[in-house]
Amino acid sequence: xxxxxxxxxxxxxxxxxxxxxxxxxxxxxxxxxxxxxxxxxxxxxxxxxxxxxxxxxxxxxxxxxxxxxxxxxxxxxxxxxxxxxxxxxxxxxxxxxxxxxxxxxxxxxxxxxxxxxxxxxxxxxxxxxxxxxxxxxxxxxxxxxxxxxxxxxxxxxxxxxxxxxxxxxxxxxxxxxxxxxxxxxxxxxxxxxxxxxxxxxxxxxxxxxxxxxxxxxxxxxxxxxxxxxxxxxxxxxxxxxxxxxxxxxxxxxxxxxxxxxxxxxxxxxxxxxxxxxxxxxxxxxxxxxxxxxxxxxxxxxxxxxxxxxxxxxxxxxxxxxxxxxxxxxxxxxxxxxxxxxxxx
Numbered sequence: 001x002x003x004x005x006x007x008x009x010x011x012x013x014x015x016x017x018x019x020x021x022x023x024x025x026x027x028x029x030x031x032x033x034x035x036x037x038x039x040x041x042x043x044x045x046x047x048x049x050x051x052x053x054x055x056x057x058x059x060x061x062x063x064x065x066x067x068x069x070x071x072x073x074x075x076x077x078x079x080x081x082x083x084x085x086x087x088x089x090x091x092x093x094x095x096x097x098x099x100x101x102x103x104x105x106x107x108x109x110x111x112x113x114x115x116x117x118x119x120x121x122x123x124x125x126x127x128x129x130x131x132x133x134x135x136x137x138x139x140x141x142x143x144x145x146x147x148x149x150x151x152x153x154x155x156x157x158x159x160x161x162x163x164x165x166x167x168x169x170x171x172x173x174x175x176x177x178x179x180x181x182x183x184x185x186x187x188x189x190x191x192x193x194x195x196x197x198x199x200x201x202x203x204x205x206x207x208x209x210x211x212x213x214x215x216x217x218x219x220x221x222x223x224x225x226x227x228x229x230x231x232x233x234x235x236x237x238x239x240x241x242x243x244x245x246x247x248x249x250x251x252x253x254x255x256x257x258x259x260x261x262x263x264x265x266x267x268x269x270x271x272x273x274x275x276x277x278x279x280x281x282x283x284x285x286x287x288x289x290x291x292x293x294x295x296x297x298x299x300x301x302x303x304x305x306x307x308x309x310x311x312x313x314x315x316x317x318x319x320x321x322x323x324x325x326x327x328x329x330x331x332x333x334x335x336x337x338x339x340x341x342x343x344x
Contacts (some may be wrong), residue, residue: 002183003123004025005027005029005030006030006068006296006299006303007030007031007033007065007066007068007069008024008030008032008067008068008069008070008071008296008302009034009035009036009061009062009065009067009069009070009071010032010034010035010070010071010073011035011036011046011071011072011073011074011082012025012036012037012072012073012295013035013037013039013042013046013057013071013073014037014039014042014073014074015073016073016096017042017073017074017092018042018045019075020052020071020292021034021035021046021049021291022049023138023293023296024071024259024296025049025050025052027293029228029300030133030296030300031054031277032046033051033053033126034052034053034055034061034064034065035050035052035053035054035055035064035066035069036054036055036057036060036061037054037056038056038057043055043056050250051260052067052162056087058070058082058085058132059085060206060254062085062089062091063140064084066269067091068091068092068096068300068303069086069092069093069094069119069299069300069303070082070086070088070092070093071093071094071123071143072087072093072094072095072096073088073133074096074214076096076098076099076101077099077101078108078284078313079095079096079100079105079109079329080105080108080109081099081100083095083109083112083120083313084094084108084109084267086118087109087112087113087115087116087117088112089119090116090118090204091208091304092119092120092121092299092302093113093118093119093120093167093313094121094122094123094295094296094299094322095109095120095121095122095123095290095313096122096123097122097123097124097166097181097182097185097316098122098177098178098181098320098332099122099176099316099320099325100320102190102324102339102343103317103320103321103324104321104344106316106317107226109242110312110313110317113313113314114282114310114314118304119207119299119303119308119309119312120312120314120322121298121299121302121309121310121312121313122297122311122312122313122319123292123295123311123318124181124182124185124186124295124311124316125291125292125294125295126182126183126243126244126291126297126318127185127186127188127189127294127311128287128290128292128293128294128295128309129187129244129265129266129291129294130284130286130287130290131244131261131269131270131283131284132186132189132190132244132258132303133265133266133284133285133287134258134270134284134285135190135247135249135256135258135270135282136190136191136192137190137285138256138270139191139251140179140248140284141254141333142253142279143254143272144249144250144251144253144255144256144272145249145250145251145252145253145254145255146251147193147226147250148226148250148251149206149226149228149229149248149250149275150228150232150246150249150250151228151229151230151247152183152187152228152229152230152232152242152245152246152247152248152275153230153231153232153241153244153246154179154180154183154202154232154233154241154243154246154272155231155232155236155239155240155322156179156233156234156236156240156241156243157234157235157236157237157240157243158199158214158234158235158278159205159207159209159234159235160207160286163317164236168210169209169210169211169221169294170211171212172327173202173212173323173326173327173330174176174210174212174213174214174231174316174324175202175214175215175216175233175234176211176216176220176323176326176327176330177261177323178295178328179232179234179243179325180216180230180232180323181319181320181323182243182244183230183232183244183245184194184220184319184322184323184326185311185316185319186244187220187222187228187304188318188322190249191222191226193222193223193224193226194222194223194318194322194338195220195221195222195318195322195325195338196221196222196320196324196337196338196339197220197221197222197323197333197335197336197337197338198218198315198322198329198336198338199219199221199329199334200216200217200218200219200221200230200326200330201216201218201219201329201330202215202217202330203215205235208234208235210235211294212221212235214234214235215232215233215234216231216232216233216235216326216330217228217230217231217232218230218231218326218329218330220322223227223294224319231241232245233262235303240262241259241262241265242259242260242261242262242265242268243265244258244265244268244329246258246259247259247296253274253275253300254272254273254274254275255272255273256270256271256273257269257271257273259263259271266290266291266298267327269281270282270284271286274309276293281302282342291323291342296313298310298311300302317336321338321341321342322338324341325337325338325340325341328340
């Protein structure tokens with residue numbers, strides 16, 4: 001940009017928060033201007049590690065620290081109040097996914113961004129990986145022909161790691177709201193199509209910390225009637241996929257498969273299989289920055305250009321609505337149209 005660091009105040013240092021703080025503090029062109037957390041242990045850690053000022057609440061930080069953006073890394077129930085505070089103070093905002101637990105709260109954040117003329121972005125970091133961009137290119141260039149359908153499958157085991165000690169073990173629809181939101185958002189980005197209807201079922205696990213169903217299977221119907229099968233679980237004892245999931249896109253000219261990356265989600269590959277049986281690896285495009293750092297770069301770019309960022313709060317309403325529709329479908333055991341969730 002212009003050599004001036006993009007100043008970020010971060011709210012929350014628990015779970016993913018500590019690695020976010022390290023990313024901001026060490027990212028070229030960014031500066032951790034302050035950290036907000038109710039925990040004195042977290043504040044002492046941030047002060048000792050980064051030498052940045054720390055605060056118990058965001059209002060105090062905004063009064064005392066000059067910043068360009070606020071990064072919100074706390075459970076979703078607090079997102080709206082914090083985002084509105086930051087936006088009204090003239091700061092841009094990046095919010096961890098899910099942006100909220102209902103459409104009304106998410107829409108309020110998007111409205112606040114529009115009202116204040118600031119960017120509100122959701123940290124859908126999977127968008128900023130090379131493989132989904134390669135899939136999007138294959139569709140955009142016609143290498144797959146007309147899209148006919150596809151499959152997404154994500155299988156991991158969180159019974160003994162994060163979820164055993166954080167809010168995801170207690171939340172309703174833990175897999176859908178915290179994991180499937182990535183895949184739903186990627187599906188929209190890759191295809192350029194909106195999800196119009198879902199039909200899903202879920203079930204509990206006899207072991208692990210989840211009070212609610214950590215496994216789901218369903219069908220996502222895109223505009224034009226294109227169907228994608230979807231299955232995901234957080235209680236898979238073996239046969240893991242990467243966090244990205246395994247993807248298959250089928251078109252009139254061939255199929256594309258994205259798999260691999262089980263140990264490192266940035267290292268999967270995309271293979272194109274043509275109708276004549278020939279296969280080739282797709283070229284992965286260059287990106288200015290990857291993953292969560294890519295989110296920060298996009299926020300900085302959009303803020304400087306005065307544009308809506310990719311995965312803005314307004315755009316992300318569609319991804320959140322699709323996940324909430326999946327949740328409603330599992331509860332009511334029927335197909336649910338996205339417009340049912342989006343309509344107040």
